[in-house]
Amino acid sequence: MPDMRFAPPNPLRIADRATGLNSVSVRSYNERLVLSLLLQNKSTTRLEIGERTGLSAQTVSVLVRSLEHEGLVALGAALKGRVGPPTVPIELNPEGAYSVGLSVGARQTDVVLIDFVGAVRFHKTFANPAITPGSNHTQFLETIRKAVALLPEKERLRLAGVGMALPHSASDGQDEEAYFIALQQEIEEQLGIAVFVQNDVTAAASGESMFGVGKSLTDYMFFYLGAKLHGRLILNHQIHNGNSPVSFDVGIAALERELARDGRSVDALWDRSGTWPDRDEIIQMWEARLVDEMLRSLAGVSQFVEFESVVLSSYAPYSVCEDICLNLEAACPSIKAIASNLKPSPKAVGAASLPFSSRFMVK
Amino acid sequence: MRTVLCYGDSNTHGQVPGGTLLDRYPYPQRWPGVLARELGSDWYVIEEGLSGRTTVRDDPIEGAIKNGRSYLRPCMMSHAPLDLVVIMLGTNDLKARFNQPASEVAMGIGCLVHDIKELLPGPRGSCPEILVVAPPPMLDDIKEWEQIFKNAPPKSRELALEFEVIADSLEVHFFDAGSVVGCDPLDGFHINQRAHEGLGVALAREVEAIGWK
Numbered sequence: 001m002p003d004m005r006f007a008p009p010n011p012l013r014i015a016d017r018a019t020g021l022n023s024v025s026v027r028s029y030n031e032r033l034v035l036s037l038l039l040q041n042k043s044t045t046r047l048e049i050g051e052r053t054g055l056s057a058q059t060v061s062v063l064v065r066s067l068e069h070e071g072l073v074a075l076g077a078a079l080k081g082r083v084g085p086p087t088v089p090i091e092l093n094p095e096g097a098y099s100v101g102l103s104v105g106a107r108q109t110d111v112v113l114i115d116f117v118g119a120v121r122f123h124k125t126f127a128n129p130a131i132t133p134g135s136n137h138t139q140f141l142e143t144i145r146k147a148v149a150l151l152p153e154k155e156r157l158r159l160a161g162v163g164m165a166l167p168h169s170a171s172d173g174q175d176e177e178a179y180f181i182a183l184q185q186e187i188e189e190q191l192g193i194a195v196f197v198q199n200d201v202t203a204a205a206s207g208e209s210m211f212g213v214g215k216s217l218t219d220y221m222f223f224y225l226g227a228k229l230h231g232r233l234i235l236n237h238q239i240h241n242g243n244s245p246v247s248f249d250v251g252i253a254a255l256e257r258e259l260a261r262d263g264r265s266v267d268a269l270w271d272r273s274g275t276w277p278d279r280d281e282i283i284q285m286w287e288a289r290l291v292d293e294m295l296r297s298l299a300g301v302s303q304f305v306e307f308e309s310v311v312l313s314s315y316a317p318y319s320v321c322e323d324i325c326l327n328l329e330a331a332c333p334s335i336k337a338i339a340s341n342l343k344p345s346p347k348a349v350g351a352a353s354l355p356f357s358s359r360f361m362v363k
Numbered sequence: 364m365r366t367v368l369c370y371g372d373s374n375t376h377g378q379v380p381g382g383t384l385l386d387r388y389p390y391p392q393r394w395p396g397v398l399a400r401e402l403g404s405d406w407y408v409i410e411e412g413l414s415g416r417t418t419v420r421d422d423p424i425e426g427a428i429k430n431g432r433s434y435l436r437p438c439m440m441s442h443a444p445l446d447l448v449v450i451m452l453g454t455n456d457l458k459a460r461f462n463q464p465a466s467e468v469a470m471g472i473g474c475l476v477h478d479i480k481e482l483l484p485g486p487r488g489s490c491p492e493i494l495v496v497a498p499p500p501m502l503d504d505i506k507e508w509e510q511i512f513k514n515a516p517p518k519s520r521e522l523a524l525e526f527e528v529i530a531d532s533l534e535v536h537f538f539d540a541g542s543v544v545g546c547d548p549l550d551g552f553h554i555n556q557r558a559h560e561g562l563g564v565a566l567a568r569e570v571e572a573i574g575w576k
Binding site: 005006009045046047048050056057058059060061062065066075078086087088 | 469470473474477492493527528529530531532533534535536537568571572573574575576
């Protein structure tokens, strides 16, 4: 074998090989490994990265330096431990990447702009766009343009992409995955921005895992309370059986019917201001039916897997979710039920997490 | 106990800026001494700084003994097992007599890294961790050294990038000394006591950040 040692080195630092986030260059698998660890944990160390990836200390050092040059990670101040040398925490740089998330609901479209650690920098609610006849996608183009315009000019280069969360009904009877891929490609072509489309409940679950109370949980059952109740199972940080269309009609739409039957105003239910009607008998009965349905799902799933945590996500007020969680825990003491803290729109934040997971994480 | 070899030139030897070969900072003030103090009793720090040492070049004036490549092997063999080798060289390769661009100096560093990987002086015959340190860039005014280091200052400012390129492609640790300290204006290319302190502390943090099991 010829002696390759003295061939000229690659003329660029590893850090210089990627020219900004929008380059098409494929991020190396090892870099994705490191970023996955950081997106799953608040902070890590070079030692921990080495232990969890099996990469050598020198390789980890090159990777971290490269990500640091690129502005994606930042080093924290050294922490003195009780034993051993001080450790230097490695964290994501919040300004390292941005993402836009759109969630198309039954009545309105929520748009958020989040930074690399999931903090919501902007939030807007638009009326649902009207569908243009003969087109698949034009109704989204203007909304996406408006959303991208939320990002200051100089930060646009750090936009990882746009994530869209669509309800199952959007695919209108077609195969959902094929429909989403086609839509994604059409919008990307039109706007020149990386676009990622996902089922809205699955998107909410991935947002929960990346930025919400699900971050520290390896396995949990995720419930989304919207017009209906939806469930997803998360095993080893992976959302299992992604796009199940099954939902239960015990959600906010059911409550709306109950209240309307009683001649009460239902506007507050769809309002994002966070003030719901007083917790009277109708609401309590609705909560009880909801908890029953959740218990049935849990009982079904627990035949196959053991888990200790349930996360309930909704745009309904936090106090309502907390009440439901307390009732659930009372009925099933072996599990811990946690109300999601992703605000203001869990589905839109989840949608915004999609570009991050696609571009920076290992599958 | 872990062992680190600090392999360098006059700036590792601790030569006083503007002084002669006989003027040397005492051990606690030289950066390897500072490193030893910062790392604590778990580490054994070996100083190997020779004034005028090059990366891989026989010096036609000062003699072949200044060639950092020929001495590195026996040096590592005498001190093995080594957990870490820190290399801070390159300034002397910029002397006019060698007429080399910064990239060639970096290639010299690459040779030393290959030699370490070949010799395997680490614990149980493993490869030690290798930390390439780019020397702080020279100042423009290098006093009476101007002829010897003709045209060297601009090249010295390119060393950090060239060294990082080599360190990346060979997958070893890298640190730019110029990011924390500068040379002393007394002669424009030696570091003073304060810089030794700053460099020793910064390198200690780098060594710790490697993450030792």
